[in-house]
Amino acid sequence: MDATRLQPDVQYQFARSGGAGGQNVNKVATKAELRFNVRTSTLLTDEERAVLEEKLATKLTTDGELVLTHQTERTQLANKEKVTKKFYRLIEKAFEQPKPRKVTKPSKAAVAERIAEKKRKGDVKANRKKVDY
Numbered sequence: 001m002d003a004t005r006l007q008p009d010v011q012y013q014f015a016r017s018g019g020a021g022g023q024n025v026n027k028v029a030t031k032a033e034l035r036f037n038v039r040t041s042t043l044l045t046d047e048e049r050a051v052l053e054e055k056l057a058t059k060l061t062t063d064g065e066l067v068l069t070h071q072t073e074r075t076q077l078a079n080k081e082k083v084t085k086k087f088y089r090l091i092e093k094a095f096e097q098p099k100p101r102k103v104t105k106p107s108k109a110a111v112a113e114r115i116a117e118k119k120r121k122g123d124v125k126a127n128r129k130k131v132d133y
Contacts, residue, residue, distance in 0.1 A: 003091035006043050010087065011035045012080060017071040024074075031071035032079035034087050039064030048095075055094040066090075 017031040038044070038052045038060060053064065060066055068090070070083035106114075 001048065001092065001095045003088040006036065006041065006091065009036060009041045009043055010084075012083075014076055019071075028076075030074065030076045030079055031069060032076060032083045034068045034083045035065055036087065037063065037065045052091070052094055056090070059090075 011034070013033040013035065014029040015031045015033065016027075016029050017025060019025070038049060038056070041049070044052070053060065056066060066087075068083050068086055070079045070086065073079045073082060
């Protein structure tokens with residue numbers, strides 16, 4: 001899925017960044033906040049909406065809104081670009097298909113090593129028993 005097509009539904013807000021920054025930090029709103037509502041987006045199909053709600057469930061608000069922020073850069077524009085890239089990566093990763101797992105058998109050496117380790121552990125535990133005289 002091409003995440004750039006969702007750009008019209010993205011809203012930006014700017015605020016003052018926290019932390020150190022000298023005199024500029026108190027008067028310039030450089031922190032960029034990106035908001036994208038998955039539930040009300042007109043650009044998503046029902047299947048895409050379902051996938052995003054499932055994969056991004058921990059990142060969505062109760063209203064189905066995805067909120068991302070970035071504030072490490074010194075300029076509003078740089079923070080806006082970074083948060084937009086973060087949004088695109090997140091959307092593309094949500095639609096990535098996982099690589100199918102190839103079923104394999106453990107090698108004979110691995111099986112033998114596991115059994116030998118179990119035997120060693122059993123011997124250690126057996127030696128902990130109280131000895132009657």
